[in-house]
Amino acid sequence: MENCKIIAIANQKGGTGKTTTAYNMGIALAEIGKKILLVDNDPQTNLTTAFGIRNTDDLSISLHDVLTMLMDGQELPDKSEYILRGEKLDLIPSSINLSVTEINLRDEMGGERTLSNLLEPLREDYDYIIIDTNPYLGLLTINALAACDSVIIPVSTQLWSANGLTALLNIILKVQKKINPRIRVSGILITMTDERTILFREAMDLIDEYFKDKIRIYDVHIPVTVKIGEANFHSRSVLDFDAKNKAARAYAAFAKEVIDHGDISGGSNTADKAQASA
Ligand SMILES: Nc1ncnc2c1ncn2[C@@H]1O[C@H](COP(=O)(O)OP(=O)(O)O)[C@@H](O)[C@H]1O
Ligand SMILES: [Mg+2]
Incomplete structure (x- = not known):
């Protein structure tokens, strides 16, 4: 599509809600x-x-294979071979051997652009391409940052770390300077909130203190709910599992917020601003 946006969901901390948010x-x-x-x-x-893929060993082709083909200079098979079609959306699936890709990318000249080379031609088919990333600031995440237009950073109020976020912003800044000048930080999405707790208020105060004037903090928060785990267990999104649930409604509201404001970075260079004062 003409205005396709590629969004990376990133935070090198595990368990902040990246995968849940991407889905x-x-x-x-x-x-x-x-x-x-x-x-x-x-x-x-x-x-x-x-x-819904229970056993990724059964996949005939995954992201690892297509990235390897690109590194080897091979021609890619037809898109229908490596893009799975779901009822509502499509997926390029992963497999455990993607960790091997990460090692191989190190020896590859220009290796940090491999994912970008895969995704650029796919812009014509989609409004949004959403990349879920792994909890590690290695070459897979660098590839996601090199390929994207903007980054959404899910931050759990239960796992808040200013140092971790500053490290991520520094990497984004480096990627912006060296590989992908168009990258923007769309904003911080606060996840797993329980507004009744003192912890929630303390974490929110800290997040505000460090980042409020530098990075958008989305208005929508994603509340903590057991329904997310239950939906996951049944390989469903929480929207499909229980559309009335508070997290389902929050993700629906978040999608609207992304459409309305998500592309606006709140300045010419949020990564720069955030880094300067973090
Ligand atoms: N809003 C939420 N409420 C309750 N549990 C959640 C919520 N969001 C995510 N989880 C659970 O927390 C765990 C980590 O979430 P996940 O999205 O996998 O994080 P990440 O991809 O950042 O590691 C998962 O077990 C997930 O089901
Ligand atoms: Mg994840």
Whole structure:
């Protein structure tokens, strides 16, 4: 599509809600008529499992294979070979051997652009391409940052770390200077909130203190709910599992917020601003 946006969901901390956000915002955007491609760029394959692939060993082709073909200079098979079609959205699945790709990317000249080379031609088919990333600031995540237009950073109020976020912003800044000048930080999505707790308020105060004037903090928060785990267990999005649930409604509202404001970075260079004062 003409205005296709490639969004990376990143935070090198595990368990902040990256995969849950990639999947549920993808479903929510699809439900308002957007064409969505999800990319599982994590060897842990959680997004692929959420999509309904129980055993990733059964996949005949995955992200590892197509990235390897690109590194080897081979021609890619037809898109239909490596893009799985779901009811509402599509997925390029991951497999455990994506961790081998990460090692091979190191020896590859220009290796940090491999994922970008895969995704650029796919822009014509989608409104949003959403990349889920692994909890590690290695070459797979660098590839996601090199390939994207913007980054959404899910931050759990239960796992808040200013140092971790500053490290991520520094990497984004480096990627912006060296590989991908168009990258923007769309914003921080606060996840797993329980507004009744003192912890929630303390974490929110700290997040505000460090980042409020530098990075958009999305208005929508994603509340903590057991329904996310239950939906996951059944390989469904929480929107499909229980559309009335508070997290389902929050992801639907978040999708609208992304459409309305997500592309606006709040300045010419949020990564720069954030880094300067972090
Ligand atoms: N809003 C939420 N409420 C309750 N549990 C959640 C919520 N969001 C995510 N989880 C659970 O927390 C765990 C980590 O979430 P996940 O999206 O996999 O994080 P990441 O991809 O950043 O590691 C998963 O077990 C997931 O089901
Ligand atoms: Mg994950």
